[in-house]
Amino acid sequence: MSETFAPVTMAEARPASVVTEGRWIRRILIGIAILFLALFLVLPLVTVFAQAFAKGLNAYLAAFTETDAHAAIRLTLLTAAIAVPFNLVFGIMASWAIAKFEFWGKNLLVTLIDLPFSVSPVVSGLIYVLVFGAQGLAGPWLIDHDIQVIFAVPGIVLATIFVTFPFVARQLIPLMQEQGTAEEEAALTLGASGWHAFRTVTLPNIRWGLLYSVLLCNARAMGEFGAVSVVSGHIRGLTNTLPLHVEILYNEYNFVASFAVASLLAGLALVTLLVKSLLEWRYADEIAAGARRH
Numbered sequence: 001m002s003e004t005f006a007p008v009t010m011a012e013a014r015p016a017s018v019v020t021e022g023r024w025i026r027r028i029l030i031g032i033a034i035l036f037l038a039l040f041l042v043l044p045l046v047t048v049f050a051q052a053f054a055k056g057l058n059a060y061l062a063a064f065t066e067t068d069a070h071a072a073i074r075l076t077l078l079t080a081a082i083a084v085p086f087n088l089v090f091g092i093m094a095s096w097a098i099a100k101f102e103f104w105g106k107n108l109l110v111t112l113i114d115l116p117f118s119v120s121p122v123v124s125g126l127i128y129v130l131v132f133g134a135q136g137l138a139g140p141w142l143i144d145h146d147i148q149v150i151f152a153v154p155g156i157v158l159a160t161i162f163v164t165f166p167f168v169a170r171q172l173i174p175l176m177q178e179q180g181t182a183e184e185e186a187a188l189t190l191g192a193s194g195w196h197a198f199r200t201v202t203l204p205n206i207r208w209g210l211l212y213s214v215l216l217c218n219a220r221a222m223g224e225f226g227a228v229s230v231v232s233g234h235i236r237g238l239t240n241t242l243p244l245h246v247e248i249l250y251n252e253y254n255f256v257a258s259f260a261v262a263s264l265l266a267g268l269a270l271v272t273l274l275v276k277s278l279l280e281w282r283y284a285d286e287i288a289a290g291a292r293r294h
Contacts, residue, residue, distance in 0.1 A: 045270075048259055048263050049266070051256065051259035052260040054255075054259075059260075060256070060260045060263075063249075063257035063261055064260070064264075066257075067237060068236055068237045069245060069257075069261060072240050072241055072244070072245035073242060075240065075241050078153070079156055079157055079160050079221060079222075080160075082157050083217075084164075084214060084221055086165075087161060087164055087165045087168050088214055088217075090165055091167070091168025091172060094169045095168070095169045095173045095175075095176055097109070098110060099172075099173055100181055110173075113166050113169050113170065114166060116163050116164075116165065117166055121225070122226045122229070122230055124163060124227045125159050125227035125229065126230055128150065128158055128159055128227075128230075129150055129230060132150050132155060132158075134150075150231050150233070151232065151233030153239070155232070156228050159228055159231045160221050160224055163224055164224070167217040167220060168210070168213040168217055171209055171210075171212060171216070172206055172209055176202075183201050184197050187200070211279055212279040212280065215276060215279065216272070219272040222242065223243060223265055223268070224243065225244070225247075228241055228243070229244060229247075242265055245261055246262045249261065
């Protein structure tokens with residue numbers, strides 16, 4: 001007995017769409033998302049810049065000519081200049097070890113790297129006070145040797161390093177794991193030293209992810225408030241970073257100056273988002289190229 005088969009039409013051969021919602025439902029969902037972003041992202045940014053320029057350009061610029069503002073900017077830049085390179089070195093070493101090698105305590109190291117994401121910044125600042133404060137564990141020894149950590153620059157730097165050190169490692173670990181070890185092993189087989197293989201093979205493969213992570217780390221270091229607020233002591237002109245300076249100006253009802261300084265941080269955030277988008281675009285190309293190679 002012969003069987004006959006009806007020809008398959010193009011409509012039948014076309015895979016069914018995974019989107020089953022009606023067009024009006026999709027439009028409602030998109031509208032809700034846009035409204036949410038407008039209310040909680042765009043509107044606050046517009047308000048910051050509108051309040052900053054509420055009394056004109058001269059009043060805006062005057063907020064940055066104060067001695068305290070200069071001190072806050074210098075301290076913020078100094079803190080980021082110390083914390084970011086430290087986290088860069090730590091992040092590269094930690095991600096290299098986790099992605100390329102197997103060793104005892106590997107899971108514990110990954111857990112410790114994630115710790116600042118699960119601990120409140122205020123709690124992390126309080127921990128440093130309990131360790132390095134006058135009544136802390138190391139307090140008497142520090143006092144005897146005339147070393148001040150809390151309510152000084154060292155405490156601010158330590159707190160900033162703590163809250164920002166996962167950014168580089170957490171970005172590089174999955175990237176290095178995706179790339180594998182084939183290229184490094186090939187370089188070692190051809191006679192390259194471990195350092196030469198790392199410098200000529202590993203670093204070029206992670207360069208865009210590395211820049212992306214450093215950018216995020218720097219933005220968080222400059223904008224950190226909670227941990228720095230606990231350990232700084234709010235000493236005006238000495239231990240106030242830009243976020244703390246904004247708080248002081250606002251509490252003094254100096255709204256134009258506070259929003260002017262806040263606009264500097266907001267501008268930094270916008271630049272970070274722009275560069276982040278560019279790096280994500282290049283970062284995606286690097287991942288795709290690595291997948292094709294492997």
